[in-house]
Amino acid sequence: MRWSSLFIPTLREAPAEAEAVSHQLLVRGGFIRQLQSGHYSMLPLAWRVNKKIVKILCEEMDLIGAQEVMLPAIHPASVWQKSGRWDAIGDDMFRFVDRKDAEQVLAMTNEEVVATVALELSSYRDLPQMWYQIQTKFRDEPRPKSGLLRVREFDMKDSYSIDIDDAGLDNSFNLHHQAYERIFARLGLNAIPVEASSGAMGGSDSVEFMVESPAGEDDVAVCDSCDYSANVERATSIIPEVENRLGNETLEKFETPNIRTIEALSEAGHPPEHQIKTLVYMVDGELSLILLRGDHQFQEQKFRDSTSAMEIAPAEEETIKKALGASPGSLGAVGIDGIKTFADPSLKGRSVMTTGANEDDFHLSGVDVDRDIKVDQWVDVRSIADGEGCPSCSNPLRVVRCIEAGHIFKLGRKYSEAMGMSVLDSEGNSQIPTMGSYGIGVGRAMAAIAETCCDDSGLIWPISVAPYEVVLTVVKTDDENSMEVADKIYKDLKAHGIDVLFDDREERPGVKFADAELIGIPLRVTIGPRGLENGIVEFLDRSDPEKTQTELGVEEVKDFLLEKISAELDLTA
RNA sequence: CGGGAUGUGGCGCAGUCUGGCAGCGCACCUGCUUUGGGAGCAGGGGGUCGGGAGUUCAAAUCUCCCCAUCCCGACCA
Numbered sequence: 001m002r003w004s005s006l007f008i009p010t011l012r013e014a015p016a017e018a019e020a021v022s023h024q025l026l027v028r029g030g031f032i033r034q035l036q037s038g039h040y041s042m043l044p045l046a047w048r049v050n051k052k053i054v055k056i057l058c059e060e061m062d063l064i065g066a067q068e069v070m071l072p073a074i075h076p077a078s079v080w081q082k083s084g085r086w087d088a089i090g091d092d093m094f095r096f097v098d099r100k101d102a103e104q105v106l107a108m109t110n111e112e113v114v115a116t117v118a119l120e121l122s123s124y125r126d127l128p129q130m131w132y133q134i135q136t137k138f139r140d141e142p143r144p145k146s147g148l149l150r151v152r153e154f155d156m157k158d159s160y161s162i163d164i165d166d167a168g169l170d171n172s173f174n175l176h177h178q179a180y181e182r183i184f185a186r187l188g189l190n191a192i193p194v195e196a197s198s199g200a201m202g203g204s205d206s207v208e209f210m211v212e213s214p215a216g217e218d219d220v221a222v223c224d225s226c227d228y229s230a231n232v233e234r235a236t237s238i239i240p241e242v243e244n245r246l247g248n249e250t251l252e253k254f255e256t257p258n259i260r261t262i263e264a265l266s267e268a269g270h271p272p273e274h275q276i277k278t279l280v281y282m283v284d285g286e287l288s289l290i291l292l293r294g295d296h297q298f299q300e301q302k303f304r305d306s307t308s309a310m311e312i313a314p315a316e317e318e319t320i321k322k323a324l325g326a327s328p329g330s331l332g333a334v335g336i337d338g339i340k341t342f343a344d345p346s347l348k349g350r351s352v353m354t355t356g357a358n359e360d361d362f363h364l365s366g367v368d369v370d371r372d373i374k375v376d377q378w379v380d381v382r383s384i385a386d387g388e389g390c391p392s393c394s395n396p397l398r399v400v401r402c403i404e405a406g407h408i409f410k411l412g413r414k415y416s417e418a419m420g421m422s423v424l425d426s427e428g429n430s431q432i433p434t435m436g437s438y439g440i441g442v443g444r445a446m447a448a449i450a451e452t453c454c455d456d457s458g459l460i461w462p463i464s465v466a467p468y469e470v471v472l473t474v475v476k477t478d479d480e481n482s483m484e485v486a487d488k489i490y491k492d493l494k495a496h497g498i499d500v501l502f503d504d505r506e507e508r509p510g511v512k513f514a515d516a517e518l519i520g521i522p523l524r525v526t527i528g529p530r531g532l533e534n535g536i537v538e539f540l541d542r543s544d545p546e547k548t549q550t551e552l553g554v555e556e557v558k559d560f561l562l563e564k565i566s567a568e569l570d571l572t573a
Numbered sequence: 574c575g576g577g578a579u580g581u582g583g584c585g586c587a588g589u590c591u592g593g594c595a596g597c598g599c600a601c602c603u604g605c606u607u608u609g610g611g612a613g614c615a616g617g618g619g620g621u622c623g624g625g626a627g628u629u630c631a632a633a634u635c636u637c638c639c640c641a642u643c644c645c646g647a648c649c650a
């Protein structure tokens with residue numbers, strides 16, 4: 001295409017509200033424009049990238065035997081009521097009422113619909129099935145952010161597997177795992193598979209594919225010495241045991257005027273690791289205590305996962321005061337009976353501890369956890385920290401910020417059972433099939449690539465997804481010879497299937513070079529009178545201009561580029 | 574939903590405190606010069622100052638209400 005007739009509105013400066021690198025570059029490069037918070041138009045360049053990502057997704061899904069479908073994006077409330085998610089999900093789902101007063105939802109995912117279609121499966125001979133689609137999803141995010149990274153409307157590749165038994169599900173899951181590794185490699189993303197929490201999706205196992213980036217929203221624990229990696233919502237670690245202090249082992253109440261924090265109490269001679277942190281939460285409507293060591297952080301998702309609690313939130317101060325008789329900062333679980341108490345295992349066997357006395361300005365010392373506190377349930381709810389020991393090899397873990405680029409779930413029979421699926425097995429017995437679901441956000445993948453493939457001058461697309469593979473930069477458009485040669489090369493490249501962008505704009509060379517770099521075209525051929533005098537044009541690779549700078553005869557350009565492109569695509573395919 | 578900030582032409586910003594002709598840079602249009610890394614000169618077009626109400630002779634500026642956007646947190650199938 002000729003740049004002069006394209007809509008590529010580049011900007012010299014990014015809008016003030018764009019913070020994430022990918023957001024700034026995609027806006028500056030003329031790829032996207034915001035309509036409202038969480039809703040973006042994809043302009044021609046972005047849509048070309050989008051289509052290339054989609055193509056890779058389809059190819060890899062097809063390769064594992066998945067079949068492409070297209071499901072409705074508007075669902076009746078009834079299917080969501082049947083699965084229980086109508087109530088479980090809440091405000092994140094867009095809902096509306098149609099003219100007949102029927103309640104409707106804008107689909108955020110499609111397990112219910114898949115399970116409904118799958119009611120037609122009646123025999124084990126029909127299984128397994130894998131269906132996928134690339135379709136717009138709607139989620140009423142409480143806080144859309146960072147450009148395309150978190151939006152309310154986005155295209156997602158969602159696929160679903162249906163198997164007769166657990167072994168079948170394992171197989172479908174593994175096929176997806178492998179497909180995802182190939183997909184991310186082809187997209188130029190270094191995505192690490194990590195153990196994850198399944199959250200409200202339900203199910204047993206889940207793996208997230210994480211791309212390290214400061215723009216991400218998840219923290220992941222990775223071990224550089226072995227292959228352990230897990231979302232902090234699930235990660236465990238080995239920490240040194242704390243020796244109980246020598247000291248008075250009997251309970252003693254002492255005055256602690258104005259001491260409300262772990263830190264303040266620590267300064268008063270009670271180190272955090274010898275304190276019991278007492279949190280008060282409403283767990284599915286029931287007031288509950290959650291106990292941790294003073295120097296540990298609470299990991300809410302771990303708590304949800306291990307207690308199957310649906311709704312948890314810190315209790316209001318007034319509620320706390322009414323139940324315990326004191327405000328946060330002076331709370332403790334000693335002598336409490338009748339309030340459900342959860343405790344982190346790191347408190348097991350601990351004594352000579354300090355905790356709040358449930359009386360403002362007073363604490364208790366000499367607390368023996370086993371003796372003085374009635375724990376209803378021991379649960380690992382501690383957030384691991386950077387540098388702690390890997391649970392599988394005990395070397396130090398690193399905690400890194402990541403973008404969640406993909407997530408695969410073993411759902412089990414939650415949806416197939418709810419929707420009433422059943423098939424006959426080889427013995428004529430009725431079986432409820434088991435399902436998996438697997439997602440990759442297209443726009444988020446684009447943003448993740450933009451986030452990680454860029455430099456000070458702009459984007460650097462991998463050839464596999466670049467909006468154009470090659471840009472032909474004509475330095476002097478009013479030089480007839482230049483234009484003639486450029487036009488010839490342009491037609492030649494096009495005829496050989498190369499995506500080429502012909503920068504025929506009447507702009508100064510500096511502007512053209514800067515724009516080409518900003519929009520991230522991986523390969524550049526510069527055509528100008530200076531080179532043509534010697535019968536050559538200049539080539540360089542966006543990712544490393546200095547080392548790759550090459551002079552090419554006009555006739556060699558096509559073969560040179562074809563080889564470059566196929567070499568890079570082969571590397572990742 | 575809690576905390577913080579911002580809203581002035583397509584983008585970046587000044588002006589708001591202390592009320593008095595709506596400005597600057599980039600981008601855009603015309604002409605001339607220039608032409609291998611974001612040109613120069615001259616001329617020109619474009620703004621309900623987020624919206625509404627109020628105070629005032631006079632409001633971008635002061636008051637009240639609302640809206641939008643961004644950041645942190647909560648939440649995130």
